[in-house]
Amino acid sequence: MSETLKLLSLYPDQMNIYADRGNITFLENRCQWRGIGFEVVSCGIGESFDPGAHDMIYIGGGQDRDQEQVAQDMITTKRAALTEAIESDAVVLAVCGGYQLLGTSWATDSGIRDGLGILDFETVRPDEPRLIGPVAIEIGSDLSKATVAGFENHGGRTWLGEGVRPWGKVLAGHGNNDRDRTEGVAYRNLIGTYLHGPLLPKNHTLADSLITQALQRQGSPEISLEPLEDDLEEAAHRDALEAALSAR
Ligand code: GLN
Numbered sequence: 001m002s003e004t005l006k007l008l009s010l011y012p013d014q015m016n017i018y019a020d021r022g023n024i025t026f027l028e029n030r031c032q033w034r035g036i037g038f039e040v041v042s043c044g045i046g047e048s049f050d051p052g053a054h055d056m057i058y059i060g061g062g063q064d065r066d067q068e069q070v071a072q073d074m075i076t077t078k079r080a081a082l083t084e085a086i087e088s089d090a091v092v093l094a095v096c097g098g099y100q101l102l103g104t105s106w107a108t109d110s111g112i113r114d115g116l117g118i119l120d121f122e123t124v125r126p127d128e129p130r131l132i133g134p135v136a137i138e139i140g141s142d143l144s145k146a147t148v149a150g151f152e153n154h155g156g157r158t159w160l161g162e163g164v165r166p167w168g169k170v171l172a173g174h175g176n177n178d179r180d181r182t183e184g185v186a187y188r189n190l191i192g193t194y195l196h197g198p199l200l201p202k203n204h205t206l207a208d209s210l211i212t213q214a215l216q217r218q219g220s221p222e223i224s225l226e227p228l229e230d231d232l233e234e235a236a237h238r239d240a241l242e243a244a245l246s247a248r
Contacts, residue, residue, distance in 0.1 A: 004037030005214050008054035010078070011062075011070045012042050015098050018151070020060025023093070023200040026207055027056075034226045036215070045073045051084035055214035061096030061196055064108040064155075071101055071113055079116050086118065091214045092190040095199065099184065099192035100156055107156060119187055120161030130155045135173025135195060136244035137183040147171070148203045149240035150195030158194075160185060167191050172244040189213050202240040204233035 009024060024040060031038040043049045062070070074082075086092055100106040100123040103115040107125035115123075132153045140146050148168060157177035160166060166176065167184030175183035175194065184193035193199070200207040208225050215223045 003215050003218065003220070004039055005031050005056065005211060006039045006041070006054050007056045007058060007214075008049055009040055009042045010057060010059040010074075010098070011044055012060075013044060014066040014070050015060040015062040017061045017063060017066075017096070018153070018196040019198065020095050020196060022198045023060075023095075023207075024058060026198070026200040026204075027211060030204070030207055030228065031211060033228055036211070043078070045070065046077060048077050049081050051081040051088065051090070054085065054090060055217050056091040056093070056210065057082070057085060058092075059094045059098030059101075061098060061154075063097075067097040067101065067106075068108065068113065071106075071115070074101060075114060075116055079118070082116065083118055086188060086190050089189045089217050091210050091217065093210065094190070094192045095196055096152070096154055096194050099194065100154075100158065102185075102190075102192055103158065109155070119185060119190075119192070120164050121158055121185060122161075123156040123158045125156050131157075131174035131178055131194075133173055134240065134244035134247050135175065135183070136171040136241050137168030137173075137175065137195070138171055139168040146205060147237075147241055148195065148199075148206055149237060149244050150193075150199045150202060152194040152196065154194055158185075167193055172248045189217070201233070202236050204230055204237065 028038045102118050103121040104117045106123040135152045136149045165186050166182035167186040170181040212223050
């Protein structure tokens, strides 16, 4: 294959808690092992980006302080481009704090803040313990279901608006709000999720489906990724899943 996957990393200096950046390394390795090129461009505070120039956009999680630092900047300098990229089927993976920012509002211990309002959901902050621990979810439709396992640590509780589709159903852990068993949000090729890095190393089939979608967006509908030797990756997935299910 001669394709190159172009990834845009939003706010890598601020939004990189729990080594969320490791997800990018994992994608890069899986592309390189197959002879697929991989380019990463970063976009930070005050910078703008071309919505058509990237196949995949990544934003990680952050502590409240870091999240506050980027929130206003994101509304001012990136909202329009991000909306355009999402609507034209860029693959977007937004983790935890990065996920919260896509909704209409989010909250810290000291108050409610504006989100980008790209999707209809809000994140509130009740005076309750943080939601921390291993998590397992089921994604997909009746025809093709898959499990995804990871780790969550968030004070915010996210409530999806009417008709907004969650990414998955919580099998173990807390998910969006610890009440309705939903996890994350899915819209076109966007996934918002509370599952932190190393989300992709623990879920290599998810990583491959993101790579496939990203390459397909370049106009090659028939992408079939070369299989890799995934014994270690499969063991990592099994361990993460068992850790979550046995903690129920
Ligand atoms: N600051 C947000 C919260 O606690 C997001 C945390 C995170 O990204 N881990 O809800």
